[in-house]
Amino acid sequence: MTPVKTITRLMIFTLVSSVTTSIVNAQLVTAADSALIERVAALEKQVADIKPAESHFMVVGLATFGYVSSTSKYKPPSGPHQIIKTNSFPDADRYEFSPMLLWRHGTKWLLEFEPSYTGGNLEVNWADLSYYAAPGLIIRGGYFVLPFGIYNRRLAAGWINKLAPDPEGIDLPGTDFGIEVSGGLPLGNMKWSYAVSLTNGLQLLPDGELQTAGVTDNNTKKTVCGRLGLLPFSNSSLEIGISGLYGGTGDADSRFSKANSTMYGVDLNYVKTFTPILINVKGQYNRSTTDNQQYIKPTDSTLYTFDNKSSSAFAQISIRPVSAESNLVKNLELAFRYVNFKTPENSNWGQKYNEEDIGLDYWLSWRSVLKFTYAWTHSTSTANVSAGGIPGTTDTNNLYLQFSIQL
Amino acid sequence: MKMYKIKKNTLVMVAGLSILLVVLINSCVESRKVAEKTGAQLWAENCQRCHNTPFANSFSHEQWITIGMHMQTRAQLTDKERDKIISFLNQ
Numbered sequence: 001m002t003p004v005k006t007i008t009r010l011m012i013f014t015l016v017s018s019v020t021t022s023i024v025n026a027q028l029v030t031a032a033d034s035a036l037i038e039r040v041a042a043l044e045k046q047v048a049d050i051k052p053a054e055s056h057f058m059v060v061g062l063a064t065f066g067y068v069s070s071t072s073k074y075k076p077p078s079g080p081h082q083i084i085k086t087n088s089f090p091d092a093d094r095y096e097f098s099p100m101l102l103w104r105h106g107t108k109w110l111l112e113f114e115p116s117y118t119g120g121n122l123e124v125n126w127a128d129l130s131y132y133a134a135p136g137l138i139i140r141g142g143y144f145v146l147p148f149g150i151y152n153r154r155l156a157a158g159w160i161n162k163l164a165p166d167p168e169g170i171d172l173p174g175t176d177f178g179i180e181v182s183g184g185l186p187l188g189n190m191k192w193s194y195a196v197s198l199t200n201g202l203q204l205l206p207d208g209e210l211q212t213a214g215v216t217d218n219n220t221k222k223t224v225c226g227r228l229g230l231l232p233f234s235n236s237s238l239e240i241g242i243s244g245l246y247g248g249t250g251d252a253d254s255r256f257s258k259a260n261s262t263m264y265g266v267d268l269n270y271v272k273t274f275t276p277i278l279i280n281v282k283g284q285y286n287r288s289t290t291d292n293q294q295y296i297k298p299t300d301s302t303l304y305t306f307d308n309k310s311s312s313a314f315a316q317i318s319i320r321p322v323s324a325e326s327n328l329v330k331n332l333e334l335a336f337r338y339v340n341f342k343t344p345e346n347s348n349w350g351q352k353y354n355e356e357d358i359g360l361d362y363w364l365s366w367r368s369v370l371k372f373t374y375a376w377t378h379s380t381s382t383a384n385v386s387a388g389g390i391p392g393t394t395d396t397n398n399l400y401l402q403f404s405i406q407l
Numbered sequence: 408m409k410m411y412k413i414k415k416n417t418l419v420m421v422a423g424l425s426i427l428l429v430v431l432i433n434s435c436v437e438s439r440k441v442a443e444k445t446g447a448q449l450w451a452e453n454c455q456r457c458h459n460t461p462f463a464n465s466f467s468h469e470q471w472i473t474i475g476m477h478m479q480t481r482a483q484l485t486d487k488e489r490d491k492i493i494s495f496l497n498q
Binding site: 053056058060102104107110112130132134135136137138140153154155159160181182183184185186187188189191192193194195229234235236237239269271278363366367 | 479
């Protein structure tokens, strides 16, 4: 073979090799580009899904599930006592599934809607629209928890409440239809808050009890309700609040048409860490009064009257060793609560009720908790027997096991 | 159709209270000590007033803005507190 032929063959081989390598490389780059483009497209889609937009919709909520074992002993004024034992998985106070829908437009409008399956019924906890008008001024309309005290608005959710049951008698004035203005404002080193609502109001029942009137008002009078809160320390550890409510409660064109009811309340909230323990103190006192009225005895339809005043209160303390080294220990919380509830003497629903609850909670996360609560309740009837009231005393011991989670 | 008349005194009272509210809101200022608080401090101080302090990774950026607005109606946070806490949780 001549050198020229050899060189020619080498050149041809080199050329063919280069072309082949280039083709293979070109195919590899194309495949890599294609994968990259697909990845970029996927990322762009993800970004598009979460990029800031004027409207935002989300679902949160809570679920609470529990078990209660109860022993109740009723002692009539004379005769043998009766003992009733029950145990149950979900009942009215211990089961709740409440998804909450939050829908906002920008940072000015917020719609809150919370349907709730509780006690075997489907209800609505709140359905309202808030407009953030200016710093320290939120205007709200719809069906909302009234600004009275702290329990109903802030502490009633199962994953927040340290003890399984709700304190007796604190539920009023509850939720109502109307409008509200509220806000939180600085005050030097302190802070204060206000909330005032105008709503349909409460309804006076034939036996003198009060309940929420509902979407159709029972009279033409509206009810004013409000709360003023003060946080005197710069670290917001203490909050003191006063609340008031006034409005006509009697049904229009009924014997109660001129009846008015007044409520006032005070509340306290103190949360502070004294290393290694977090101390949490909460309390509320409510008092309600309805004008003197003539009520009808259900037994013989004659008229009778009583001083229609009720009061309810709770005081609660809980401690949690948040700085403990052991995870098991720092997730435990010990809670105690005292409850006192008095309904009008000589009404057919009069009673003096008190309750002590002690509970040990285990926090599975910041928003899920397993609770063990033991409660002793004592109720003495102050009811008017001739009006159908039931005399005697009732002592009840309840053991609750409850799991609650915020979703 | 039944007509409802609003009494003059009621109108004067509502107007007076509205003016008082506007004056009160505009005259409320925070001290330097409070103004210098960080979002982390406010998160630690305010959330635990009702419940355990939440972790930042519990919700997304947009969700925290919505939740901040919801919590403002419950805990009656000031606007600055709400904004600082949300910024901290979104870091």
